[in-house]
Amino acid sequence: xxxxxxxxxxxxxxxxxxxxxxxxxxxxxxxxxxxxxxxxxxxxxxxxxxxxxxxxxxxxxxxxxxxxxxxxxxxxxxxxxxxxxxxxxxxxxxxxxxxxxxxxxxxxxxxxxxxxxxxxxxxxxxxxxxxxxxxxxxxxxxxxxxxxxxxxxxxxxxxxxxxxxxxxxxxxxxxxxxxxxxxxxxxxxxxxxxxxx
Numbered sequence: 001x002x003x004x005x006x007x008x009x010x011x012x013x014x015x016x017x018x019x020x021x022x023x024x025x026x027x028x029x030x031x032x033x034x035x036x037x038x039x040x041x042x043x044x045x046x047x048x049x050x051x052x053x054x055x056x057x058x059x060x061x062x063x064x065x066x067x068x069x070x071x072x073x074x075x076x077x078x079x080x081x082x083x084x085x086x087x088x089x090x091x092x093x094x095x096x097x098x099x100x101x102x103x104x105x106x107x108x109x110x111x112x113x114x115x116x117x118x119x120x121x122x123x124x125x126x127x128x129x130x131x132x133x134x135x136x137x138x139x140x141x142x143x144x145x146x147x148x149x150x151x152x153x154x155x156x157x158x159x160x161x162x163x164x165x166x167x168x169x170x171x172x173x174x175x176x177x178x179x180x181x182x183x184x185x186x187x188x189x190x191x192x193x194x195x196x197x
Contacts, residue, residue: 001060001155001189002026002100004091010045010076011083020045020071020078024063024090027056027191037191039063046070057189061159064090090155092126101125101158102190108179110169119177121169121187123161126154136161140168162187 003026010020022043030036030052039059042048046067051059067088071078080086091100103124110119124137127148134157135148149164151157166187169177177185 001057001102001158001191002091002094004100006088008086008088009079009081009083010071010074011079012076017079018045018076022046022048022067022088024060024067024088027059027189029056029191035186037188041067043067046074054186055159055162055188056191057155057159057162060090061153061155064088064153064155090153092154099125101154104162104190106185106187108177108185110177119169119185121165123158123165124148126157133157138165138168140165143168158189162189 003024005023006021008020009017011017020043023041025040027037027039030038035054036052037054037056037059038050038052039056039062040048040050041063049066051062053059078086093099103122106119106121108119109116118141120141122139126134126136129135129148129150133150133152134154135150136157137145138147138149138161139145146168147161147164149157149161151160169187177187179185
């Protein structure tokens, strides 16, 4: 998940258009002693803010969704420079072709039926689905490949994949996820730590 900017236009019912610009930041770890993550967003016509959660993929998806929802509420149509309908699109690759959504792999141990067992899972970056929309493949030990988990946007499919994996672990009755060193294992998207000043 990487920061991105957008430059579009807002077309109002009376035909007037205005520039519609803004940005969504990359999720970062909160630097306040909590396990939370933050994702900031801004748009001069709509406003800005910040989402906070234990799950960085949720903050990123929520920021983009918030801007989309409020654009509809403002009563204008989002369009490109040629006047065609457009939408805020979280990029799947950056300007250098590097994926913006990292694959996530989890290895550790969990409690299952009172016995500690090895645990492994993997979530792949979102890919365009052949029937439209986006999907993320999920693989869970003892289950094999699941999904893809689909949505209309890549950032939401990515978020849903992590949510699905957490629900599958709960459904299996497993708990006390730990890494191989015995530390608690939280199923969330990989995020770069905040920069040290």
